Amino acid sequence: MLLNTLFIALRSIRRNLLRSFLTILGIVIGVAAVITMVTLGNGATQAVQLKIASLGSNLLMVRPGQRQGPGGAGGGSVPSFKEADAEAILTQIGGVATVAPEGRSSVTVIANGRNWATTVTGSSNAWFQTGNWTLAAGRPFTDDEQVSGAAVCVIGETVRRELYGGAAGSQGLGEQLRIKQFSCTVIGILASKGQAGMGNDQDDTVLVPLHTLQRRVTGNRIVATLLVAMQDGADSAPIKNALTQLLRERRKLGDGDDDNFNVLDTQQLAETLSGTTQVMTALLGAVAAVSLLVGGIGIMNIMLVSVTERTREIGLRLAIGALEREVLLQFLIEAVVLSALGGVAGIVIATVASILLSSIMGIPYLFDPAINLLSLAFSAGIGVIFGYFPARRAAQLDPIEALRHE
Secondary structure (H helix, E strand, O other): OHHHHHHHHHHHHHHOHHHHHHHHHHHHHHHHHHHHHHHHHHHHHHHHHHHHHHOOOOEEEEEEOOOOOOOOOOOOOOOOEOHHHHHHHHHHOOOEEEEEEEEEEEEEEEEOOEEEEEEEEEEOOHHHHHOOOOEEEEOOOOHHHHHHOOOEEEEOHHHHHHHHOOOOOOOOOOOEEEEOOEEEEEEEEEOOOOEOOOOOEOOOEEEEEHHHHHHHHHOOOOEOEEEEEEOOOOOHHHHHHHHHHHHHHHOOOOOOOOOOEEEEEHHHHHHHHHHHHHHHHHHHHHHHHHHHHHHHHHHHHHHHHHHHHOHHHHHHHHHOOOOHHHHHHHHHHHHHHHHHHHHHHHHHHHHHHHHHHHHHHOOOOOOOHHHHHHHHHHHHHHHHHHHHHHHHHHHOOOHHHHHHOO
């Protein structure tokens, strides 16, 4: 009986293909919109997490001043850090993997008759670990080079490309690079990392030993940032508390004094930004889901029209012995089939749209089977909900009155 009822429902849908297509259009658009918005939102969330992770995993960034960004305390009145601060953090705080003191200066570098404005960073070999950096070619600094402030440097892919040209590789390795008044030998080339979370080019950098930066570039012993890499699985909260207490002691701050430094936890930053994108994804998905309800109303409207048009057919079926539940099931199946077809078409369109938009937006495409199955089930559920009233109306027709209908 169920198979026969399904066959009758499909034949009725096929008899009015254009109307059936227009009926499910709302469902198609709704399902496609929900899946596309959620998929793009998930991709954006992962892109944010990857960008933050590229700064360094389990990383604490300590800078002078009370807070980050415009208006933050800082400047000449706030004392900078010392190399001894980095050594104290590494030896006195548990859960710390390594600490890299860092100084920076914006300069123009020259090589092969070309010049390029970039950032010269001074640090130790711990800088590679704190920032998840790897070398595409060459080697890191030796201990003697770090202590003596030797004229050696490691360059990023952007600097290598702009000054030495050629495809990514070892081009430029062993060449001379002029920084201000001295020339250094390129001993390493960093593997490319692309843009950071804030949009800046991470590959546009030149790394030199910290003493080299202090003696030959800045002319002072300022350490602007301490990069603290925590051990895998370490809890950042107690480490941050211990770090804050240690620096307050070393900077001779009293109980009533505010911190004249700030600690940024990249993991917390990633969680905050990911939470924001997830909220926006849920909001966009909810807005797109409204179109599913509109599509359900369209199905109910068309099914009511169909019942009116087929009143004589319904009366004839009832007159020759069809049960009310069979008529009810017939129209209910029609509504469910229409909405389910719309759901399938919406999934196909959403998949194509998500892949295209992900490539255009530069975010990863993440197929989420849960949202696809949920959207399909929701569209079929809409067919049941909005198809029940027309189906019940058809089943309750009086056979005699229905046969008299013109």
